[in-house]
Amino acid sequence: MKKKKMAQVCAMALAGAMLLTGCGNDAGQSSGSGSSTAEDSQNSQNSQESQAPADSQEESSQESGGDAAADGEEVTISFTHWGGDGTYEGVYQPRIEAFMEKYPNIKVEVITVADDYETKIQTQFAGNKLPDVCQVAENGIGFATKGMFLDLSDRIQSNGIDTEALWSNVIDQYTYDGQIFGLPDRGGCTIMYYNKDLFDDAQIPYPDKDWTLDDYFDAIQKLTKDTDGDGVIDQWGTTSTHYQAIWGYMFQANGGNLIKDGQVVVNSPENLELLTKYNDAYQNGYVVSYEELEQANQGGDAYFQQGKLGMNLTGMWCIKGYSEEEGLNFDITTVPKGIQDAGWPMGSALTISAKSDPAKQEAAWTFIQYMTSAEAQAMLGDGIADCPANLETLSSDAFVNQQVNGRDLSLDIIGTSMERVTIDGLFRGPYYQEIIDEARNQMKEMLLGRLTPEQCLETMQKNFEEILSRY
Amino acid sequence: MSDKKSRKKVPYTDRAKRQRRWFFFFISPWLFGFLAMTLGPMIYSFAMSFTDWDMFTQMNFIALDNYKQAFTDSRFLISVKNTFIYTFMSVPVNLLLSVAMAYLLSFRLKGMKVFRTIYYIPAVVPAVASCVLFKNILATKGILNQGLALLGIQGPRWLLDKECVLGGFVILALWTVGSTMVLMLSAINSVGEELYESAHLDGATRFQMFKGITIPQITPIIFFNLITGIIGALQTFTQVYMLTDGGPDYASSMIVPYLYKNAFSYYRMGYASSMAWILFAIVMVFSLIVMKSSTMWVFYEEEVK
Numbered sequence: 094m095k096k097k098k099m100a101q102v103c104a105m106a107l108a109g110a111m112l113l114t115g116c117g118n119d120a121g122q123s124s125g126s127g128s129s130t131a132e133d134s135q136n137s138q139n140s141q142e143s144q145a146p147a148d149s150q151e152e153s154s155q156e157s158g159g160d161a162a163a164d165g166e167e168v169t170i171s172f173t174h175w176g177g178d179g180t181y182e183g184v185y186q187p188r189i190e191a192f193m194e195k196y197p198n199i200k201v202e203v204i205t206v207a208d209d210y211e212t213k214i215q216t217q218f219a220g221n222k223l224p225d226v227c228q229v230a231e232n233g234i235g236f237a238t239k240g241m242f243l244d245l246s247d248r249i250q251s252n253g254i255d256t257e258a259l260w261s262n263v264i265d266q267y268t269y270d271g272q273i274f275g276l277p278d279r280g281g282c283t284i285m286y287y288n289k290d291l292f293d294d295a296q297i298p299y300p301d302k303d304w305t306l307d308d309y310f311d312a313i314q315k316l317t318k319d320t321d322g323d324g325v326i327d328q329w330g331t332t333s334t335h336y337q338a339i340w341g342y343m344f345q346a347n348g349g350n351l352i353k354d355g356q357v358v359v360n361s362p363e364n365l366e367l368l369t370k371y372n373d374a375y376q377n378g379y380v381v382s383y384e385e386l387e388q389a390n391q392g393g394d395a396y397f398q399q400g401k402l403g404m405n406l407t408g409m410w411c412i413k414g415y416s417e418e419e420g421l422n423f424d425i426t427t428v429p430k431g432i433q434d435a436g437w438p439m440g441s442a443l444t445i446s447a448k449s450d451p452a453k454q455e456a457a458w459t460f461i462q463y464m465t466s467a468e469a470q471a472m473l474g475d476g477i478a479d480c481p482a483n484l485e486t487l488s489s490d491a492f493v494n495q496q497v498n499g500r501d502l503s504l505d506i507i508g509t510s511m512e513r514v515t516i517d518g519l520f521r522g523p524y525y526q527e528i529i530d531e532a533r534n535q536m537k538e539m540l541l542g543r544l545t546p547e548q549c550l551e552t553m554q555k556n557f558e559e560i561l562s563r564y
Numbered sequence: 565m566s567d568k569k570s571r572k573k574v575p576y577t578d579r580a581k582r583q584r585r586w587f588f589f590f591i592s593p594w595l596f597g598f599l600a601m602t603l604g605p606m607i608y609s610f611a612m613s614f615t616d617w618d619m620f621t622q623m624n625f626i627a628l629d630n631y632k633q634a635f636t637d638s639r640f641l642i643s644v645k646n647t648f649i650y651t652f653m654s655v656p657v658n659l660l661l662s663v664a665m666a667y668l669l670s671f672r673l674k675g676m677k678v679f680r681t682i683y684y685i686p687a688v689v690p691a692v693a694s695c696v697l698f699k700n701i702l703a704t705k706g707i708l709n710q711g712l713a714l715l716g717i718q719g720p721r722w723l724l725d726k727e728c729v730l731g732g733f734v735i736l737a738l739w740t741v742g743s744t745m746v747l748m749l750s751a752i753n754s755v756g757e758e759l760y761e762s763a764h765l766d767g768a769t770r771f772q773m774f775k776g777i778t779i780p781q782i783t784p785i786i787f788f789n790l791i792t793g794i795i796g797a798l799q800t801f802t803q804v805y806m807l808t809d810g811g812p813d814y815a816s817s818m819i820v821p822y823l824y825k826n827a828f829s830y831y832r833m834g835y836a837s838s839m840a841w842i843l844f845a846i847v848m849v850f851s852l853i854v855m856k857s858s859t860m861w862v863f864y865e866e867e868v869k
Contacts, residue, residue: 212828219619235831239620383724388705527830538813541724 168456169200170449171224175210183478184279188469192460199456218448225449225457229275230441231525233267237274238523242444244272248458259465259483265516267442275442276465279473280482282436282514283338284506285429286397286405286415289422291316291328295403302427302509306346309404309429310370313379316403330379331404332393333371334386335536337529338437339406343367345515346431351532351553352518357561359532360554367431368539368546375540383541397423408439409480409507416498424503427510436514440482477504484508527560613837620831630838640839642814643822644846650730650818651797654737658793659786662741666748667774680749687742694739695806699723702732702807723808726815733803733816744789751785752778780863787854787862794850798843819843 174185181203189201204224206213211232217223218241229236236242249256256264260277267275287300295315300308313330320328333339344350349363374380381396397405398418405411406428415421428436443461445454463469467489470481474492486492487508495504519528532553539549588595613630617623634640669680686694701707702722709719722732759777768776779786801820804810810817810825819839827836 209828215619215828215831236620239618239831241620384704384721387699387703387723530825530829534811534813537811541812543726543813 166452167198167200168452169202170226170453170456170460171202171204172226172228172443172460173204173206173210173214173224174228175206177207178205181205184473187472187478188464191469191472192463195463196459199459201460218446221448223446223448225446225453226461227444227446228278228441229267229444230439231266231520231529233275233442233444234269234520234525235523237267237269237272237444240447242274243447243449243454244274245276245445245458246271246273249273249276252462254462259485261484261512262514262516263438263440263482263511266438266440266520267444269521275444276461277440277482278443278461278465279441279479280487280507280511281409281439281480282510283342283406283428283439284409284510285426286407286411286423287426288397288400288403289424290400291403299424300404300426300429302430302506304426304429306343306367306370306429306431310374313374313403314377317379326378328401329381329396329403330374331406332381332386332396332402333374333406334380334383334393334540335533336407337532338408338439340368340371340536341517341519341532342428342435342437343371343431345517346429346433346435348432350517351528352522352557352561354518355522355561356518357554357557359557360550365546365550368550372539372546372549376542383537397421409477412477412497412502416500416502425506426503427506427513434513434515436510438514438516438520440480442482480507482511484511487511522561522564524560524564528557531556531560609837609840612834613841615834616832617834618831619833623834626834630835631842633835634839634842639814639817640819640822643810643817643819646730646814646816647798647800647818650733650800651794653730654734654797655790655793657734658737658741658744659789661738662744662748662789663779663782663786665741666745666752667778669745669749670752680746684742684746686739687746691802692806694736695803698732698736698739699807702735708735724812726812729808729812729816733800733807736803736807737797744793747785747789748782751782755781783862784864787858791851791854794854795847798847798850819846 172185172189174180176184185203189203193199193201214223214227214236218236218239223241227242229242233242256273263277263280264273267273267277285300289299292299292312295312295318297312297315300312316328316330317326318328319326341351344359344364344367347363347367349358349361349367351357351359375382381393381402386393393402394405394407394411394414396402397411398415398421400421412425415423443464445457445461449457465483467483467486470483470486471489471491473479474481474486474489475495477495477497481487481492488505493505493508497504519525535544535549535553535556538544538552539546544552612623614625614627615623616626616629665683669676669683689697703709704719704721704724706722708722712719720728720731722728722735755778759781760773763773763777799820800818801824804816804818804821805824808816810821820843823836823839823843826832826839
């Protein structure tokens with residue numbers, strides 16, 4: 094009897110213990126936070142982060158110690174961003190060092206978060222330990238609605254910062270209820286890469302800033318081929334599955350939206366027209382299929398790198414990697430136009446914590462103002478460490494005329510693309526993440542052949558409305 | 565029995581007191597961990613499950629609304645259903661396979677140790693690593709389907725078809741059968757030799773001995789593995805998170821990944837807590853059912869009269 098009792102007690106205890114540990118069992122790696130930018134890009138292996146160059150290795154210790162400034166009281170502010178050491182060294186370190194040299198009485202302490210960024214700052218906020226300056230992207234609006242960040246509108250006005258000239262529509266992504274909660278720092282949006290050799294072979298003129306969606310859908314058909322004649326397609330027009338930076342911008346270019354003025358408007362004739370073309374392209378095999386991507390266990394970005402794609406629509410982060418590929422003869426251009434300007438934002442902004450004390454908030458404002466200034470943004474754009482958000486920097490000769498790994502690319506299109514960016518209503522509410530998850534889910538269902546475009550939009554409309562009703 | 569009685573009457577001696585103190589001293593790290601890291605959060609999460617807390621703003625008491633919502637949330641109900649289907653498929657198959665393998669590995673043949681090691685190795689591989697591996701194996705044109713193609717079978721799109729995705733997870737679960745197998749093996753090895761000897765003298769066949777001696781003798785271990793297996797399966801997280809993120813269209817969504825998403829992606833901490841407690845209730849019910857049933861099939865030597 095004793096042994097049985099023991100077994101029961103043990104099992105019970107285990108039942109309890111396992112249940113309790115269950116929730117903490119997040120052995121997996123979450124896709125940080127820039128998720129929908131780099132990492133979601135069709136499982137892109139070439140994430141923005143990994144490509145950031147480690148150009149300035151020196152003195153990373155400076156931010157924590159250093160000599161006290163002679164003038165003024167010394168303030169230490171903390172700054173957090175996602176990514177790895179490479180991201181820090183490539184994207185932030187040079188600018189932060191320059192900043193501390195210029196403002197010796199402000200020290201910047203950097204917290205680099207490799208994984209689960211959102212969860213981390215969420216917890217820090219709940220525990221009143223939020224760093225003074227945080228990097229945010231699409232996730233920012235959700236946090237802003239909870240009162241996490243300082244309203245910067247007054248400061249922007251009193252400092253005479255022209256948001257329209259500097260960031261155009263992108264500022265809308267960081268505006269909630271008329272209040273601006275972040276200054277755009279890292280920029281970027283969907284751009285188009287095209288393989289010149291494959292275009293030559295197919296005898297299609299190179300795409301330019303005036304290319305239309307019709308040209309695009311026409312070209313992907315011509316670019317899809319069985320090059321070695323074994324009966325299996327091995328060269329595709331493009332790779333466009335459920336990644337929102339592709340179909341999402343196309344909806345807008347075609348005159349549609351997902352959410353507008355707080356209303357779900359996804360089930361519209363414009364969207365159906367676009368989605369039907371989008372789906373046909375996939376079903377006809379002009380797009381690398383899920384089965385293919387699964388087998389190769391690589392993202393669509395890699396297919397372009399291997400010369401198997403005519404075009405690739407994604408963020409700027411592929412420029413460095415592609416330009417290192419010797420046999421790849423490519424250039425970049427704006428994404429194809431529809432009936433109106435459109436572009437999907439992929440950047441991030443810098444915010445100030447609402448809970449920081451006033452002295453630190455002031456220092457933090459000086460800091461983010463510097464980081465987004467022309468001087469600092471030029472450092473960011475140098476060598477394409479990342480895409481500056483500042484439109485003036487993007488159109489400057491220094492940025493446009495630089496060479497990337499010895500190549501001349503049409504870098505001027507980045508500024509043009511950024512100017513064309515429009516912000517869907519999706520980005521203006523705390524529901525961004527949930528809506529986008531659901532949208533991707535239904536897009537995938539359609540592409541896998543389980544929904545028609547009509548059904549896909551109907552389901553999205555219904556489910557989006559339900560999601561919105563919960564906020 | 566009499567010994568127990570007499571001990572009760574005698575007051576604790578100094579020695580017993582000292583021993584008791586040492587006892588608490590030695591278990592104190594665990595005790596502290598349990599109170600601070602387990603019991604505390606548990607109570608907190610129970611309280612949270614009656615609020616609408618989002619981790620940012622003031623929490624409001626909303627009584628049973630979270631629980632009501634859970635029972636009308638179709639995505640949660642699908643997740644519960646998937647979790648049950650997965651549990652009922654993976655646990656029995658895992659047990660059968662581990663007993664069968666343990667039995668075969670219990671023979672004292674040359675090189676058996678090598679085989680035991682080989683079969684145990686997958687259990688040592690971290691879950692995340694196996695998931696990455698299985699992403700390749702279960703791919704539409706992956707190794708598994710290539711193998712099936714050799715047999716003339718057209719394999720499904722394991723991770724893309726709604727009907728097959730849970731089957732894919734069961735296949736992944738079998739990969740770690742080694743950890744259960746090891747427990748079964750040690751149980752089989754500890755079955756008394758004399759039982760087999762006498763059965764042998766009585767002319768029993770190998771199968772009769774397996775059925776009549778080995779299996780009854782190891783039922784306590786089977787029972788243990790059944791309980792832990794059910795609990796483990798009900799709490800499946802890593803596989804879903806790594807392989808499909810609940811897709812396609814929630815066909816592989818399970819309770820823990822779904823509540824994790826609600827808590828940390830959509831900031832519904834209160835709602836997520838209520839789901840965690842529903843899961844706790846489910847686990848309790850299953851465990852109790854299995855324990856109640858154990859009198860019918862679990863064999864303990866002490867019970868032999």
